[in-house]
Structures are given as C-alpha cells and as structure tokens.
Amino acid sequence: MNKCEVIAIANQKGGVGKTTTTVNLGYSLAEEGKRVLLVDCDPQANLTMSFGVDYPDELPITLYNLIGTVIEDKDLPPKGEYILTFNSLDILPSSIELAAAELSLVNAMSREATLKAILDPLRSYYDFILIDCMPSLGMLTINALAACDRVLIPANPQYLSAKGLELLLDTISKVKRKGLNSHIELDGILITMFVERTNLNKDILAWIEENFGSLVRIYETKIPVSVKVGEAVLNSQSVQEFDPKGKVSAAYKNFAKEYIDGNS
Template identity: 35%
Template structure:
C-alpha cells in the first residue's frame, strides 16, 4: 500500500477536494483506496454522506489505547462511500478534543501509521486528509505518509501559509529516517485575476523543484460533485478540474520510488 497525505496549515485551499479527486481517479483505475479523514471538521466524512456530529465511532477511537491500536479496530471503523472501491475512515468532532488529551501520552504520533499497517493487504492506496493545524493529527498524517501533496490557493495570503507548512515539514523530517517528498499543488487558479497569475509566478520562483508545474483551475463542477456526494470523476469525468487532477495524479505516481511502483 502507498500512503499519501494532503496537508496545509491554511484552510480553504482545496485539501479535501484534492484528496477525494485523487482517490476517485485511483479507484476508477481499479485500485482499492482507503481515505482517512483526520480533520475534526469532518469535511470528507460529510462529503460522503456521513454526519461527523452523529457518528458513534470514528478515527478518534484509534487514539484511545495509549498509542496502541487493537487488532481489527481499523477494519471495524471503515464506512462506505459513493465509490465501491473507496472506503472511509471517518472523522468526528471528538477529534477536536485530542490535543487537550494528548499531553503526557506517549506514542500518539504513530497511531495512524500503526492503524494503516493493519489495512496494508486490503488496499492499494491510503490518502489522508489532515487538519489545517500543526498538532498530533497533522503529525500522524505526516508520520504515516510516503508522499505529501500541499495544495496552495493561488492568492497572496496562501504563500505565507505555505512557508509555515514547509517549516513544519522540515521539523518533521528531522525525526524521520527518510525525508518526506512533497509536491506543491496550486489550486483555485483563475487566469482572469492578477492575484492568481502573480501568486503562481511567485510560487514558481520560490519553489522551482517542489512545485507541480501545472495547476487546478476554479471549476464549479468540483463543487457540484461535492453537493452530489460523488467523486469529481464520477460526477463529470470530462470537467476541467478532473482533467487537471488526472495530470496531478500522473505527476505523483511518477515521483514514487521504484520500490513502491506496482
């Protein structure tokens, strides 16, 4: 199984849409995918028709065992989605309390990595949607992952958020055996606006090695897919947004180490 995280310390940049779009395209290609919602807001859980305020069990349950994960628990928590090849490890609002509970507990940073180990033979890919906050949940997402996508909205303030995310990644990498490879993904690009054009130029100048050379455009069909509870490629496989995400997926797959290529 390959594990990817989608993260940024700024909200509203397209993390959930990116996670679901990539998962949908992988599933369309016949891959078995588990998506992990680590955001207490539960946007991805809601996207697939589950209420994070009403769920009795969620990813929160994984953190209740002193850093250990009982055998079989991750499988028990899986919920269905609109795509038969995508399963969901859902979020709940209880995750928001985790930061207050975590001080003094050892091993909480590896809970998701341990949980995914139990799902290793059941899925080809795991995609993690992480919260826009540096804490135990984002640390879990980054610690479990083999590759990271950082969506960045193409507007001025987003560049500052990216700087914080890159600093966080440098800190995380100091505790990893291997540095986590990452790709910066420009999102919500509108070629009609000066803000989008100038921000894209700034990203290309500042991060020439890490920046995916294309971008995800503003596309109302992505919002329509969310309203329908379908992956973007299920909803409209020929939309501009889906075509862009196909190019992004090809880029991410090309960056896989040889040992991870199926």
C-alpha cells in the first residue's frame, strides 16, 4: 500500500533556506523515483515563482482558493485543475492573495484543519508531500503543522537563536498536546548556508549540539553556502538542475538519502 509522508518544512525565522530545501529535497526525492508534491504555503510565493511562474496571482486556482472552498464547505475541484507539473515535480501554487487566508482562517470552523482537508485526499497520489511554510507561526503554519506527519527545520547556524528554536519546538508540542495532530513527529534540524572553513561555524555547531542535541536531531549532512543557489533561482531551476556537479547539489542529494534512511 502506498504510504505518503507529509513533511512541513518550517522555521518562523525568515531566509533560512526553507524554500531552497523544499525545492531541492523534493528534486532529490523525485530523482530517487518518488512521487513528490511541493505545496507553497507562503503568500510570498517564492516556491511557485522559483518554477518560473512570474505572475502567480494570474493562476486560476491557488492554495488561497482551495482554503476558501474548504471554509465555505464546498467540494474541492479535481486536482488536475490546480496542480502544476514541472518535469518530475508537482506543485500546489500560492500567490500573494494567500495573505488574506490568515484572517479568514481565524474565524473558520475547523480553522486548524483546513490545509489537512486539502492535502489528505492528495496523499494517495504521492510518496512525499513537502510543505514550504512561511516565516511565521500564524494560522497558515499551524495548518501546515496540523496537516503533516513530520517537521523538518532548516536553520542557518549564524542566525540560529535559542529562543526562536524553543518557540518553534513549543508550537509543535502544543499542536500535539491540543490534539490538532497527535502523531506529529519532529525530524530535526538541517543546517543550511554552512561555511565549512570558519572557526565561528564550528563553534556555533558545537553550541547547537550542546543546547539542542538532546532535544532534536541535527542532521549529519550540512548544506554549504554557494552563489549557485541564487543563480539557480534566477534561472527557474533547482540547484541540482542548474549546477548538478556542485557542492550544494551533492549535499541535498546526500541529505535526501540520510533523510529517507533515517525515517525508514
């Protein structure tokens, strides 16, 4: 039987590599023959735009419309009407309109379970559904945490704050405690934008291990910093398509293996 894993890629801190990780972990998993859906749960729509959709607000159906449909208790459209396909990856797009969903969700009946109602029927089509969260712990992120099986936290070691991470871990346990998602599991921290040859980063890593190692797994694989990441985005490609032999591609590929092995 097909078992789909829904993974929320979350960190309320901005610019830590959530979207880059969603795209490149997704790409690696697809390369391994997995059926993958990427969900853009951020009104900034960076994920959607990174596939070359320059004007997401011109798309006929985005996550915003689907959330509205669930809130109004209407039937969801067939998946072919809103899912975009780029080579081996399927995308559920978003647009700036999604910002308004934060507010409409607050007053909705099953306000935390709206995204779950959209994603659960899609589980049978995929091996992995990766949710690219926005940099906040608002209603959309709570919806992602309620809809997922596991949470992966990308973090830039230079800017990792103990308080910020505690807040995120607290939110995850609150989602569990409140019964919004009783089976949610914390995968761990993926270190991104890692500069290997600085003592500063080594010290920070030691600090992370010391402070969080007992609370949360820190993945062996670290994603190095590279200008290729930005260049790939400008080219509407994953780093792995844009620079297949580069160090970031290799790291995301290794990480996908470590990730699958760790969860099987």
